[in-house]
Amino acid sequence: MDTLNILLMAFISVVLINNLVFTKFLGICPYLGVSGRIDMAFGMGMAVTFVVTLSGTLTWLIDHLILMGTPLEVTRYVCFILVIAGAVQLVEMYVRKFFPSLYDSFGIFLPLITTNCAILGLCLFLNLEMVDNILEAVIRSFGAGIGFTMAICIMAGIRENLDLADVPVCLKGAPITLITAGLLAMAFMGFAGMIR
């Protein structure tokens, strides 16, 4: 029961309170690039969720079973990025085979998941915060993906309406998106203090 409690807390914390996009500024590039339409945003979120869960778990295993306590620790970043690149390759092949139309609309953004800071960032956070339980590592990685999906879908929903709004010319496009993100971040600050 205790473990379950901790896992649930970890999940809620990473989805709402420590949301990667709004509090850690990770994954901003795809967040600005793909949040134009809600279906694409959702597809992107799912792809990221899959990659982040897979690579979060794998890098945790590699870190704990092979690297920790040996001189090999200096190769940590190189190992992490290799694992992530491999996972992204897997997703790319899968999407191309089963969802060709989605594959076309993603274009360059699909291989660019490799360079999505949210994924590498999450792997590094697992390492920094010394998560020492494989279950917690899996739950946190999955939660990070869900948090990202939620953030990008909210943003896509707002941006679809923003197209109709009368925005000052100089703020059109990226600036107004950033300001919107700022307001959203402020809303998410309300979740801080929900746990502890």
Place this chain on the structure above:
Amino acid sequence: MTNSNAKTARYAQTLIAGLWRENPVFRLLLGMCPTLAVTAAVKPALTMGCCVIFVLICSNIIVSLMRNLLKPHLRILMFTLTIATFVTIADLFLKAFVPRMSEMLGPYVPLIIVNCIIICRAEACASKNALVVSIIDAIGMGIGFTVTLCVLAAVRELLSTGKIFEVSLMPDAFVPWAAMSMPVGAFITLGLLLGLVNTVTGKKA
């Protein structure tokens, strides 16, 4: 003589392009994550900028040297591996010599690996150009990035604490805006600065 003049002019152009016309943050919208994350104060922003300049120059040199050996489908992987190596060096260096700053920057130093600026320059410039042009491009882009970071950090630090580098600049009656040092401040300041740049250059987004 004219040939060397033309060359110098081209080098100068590449250098200046990174500073303003193709400024990585304002014009290309690259490298947003570190831009937002480390700009709560000027000092970490400056450190971050220096790390990025170092990694950018080194990776551009290596990529430019091996540009003829690259296979198209493996090139992004090669870029990231090269960059990861140099970032590891920079990270260990910071840990050894400025441990406090390293702790403050936390995961954002290793996150330089996935900084789009560096990969973008490797792809767009270093993998197509000779060594000298690549180095100059790296310097221009790196400085452009650092300056942008510092401007953003200066605005945020001034509004959130009333000081820059421990020097008080605001009148005594100034009430610090705590929100500016939080994520909210980062997003909104960057958005407004982008708007300002767009107005100045008259660009329609």
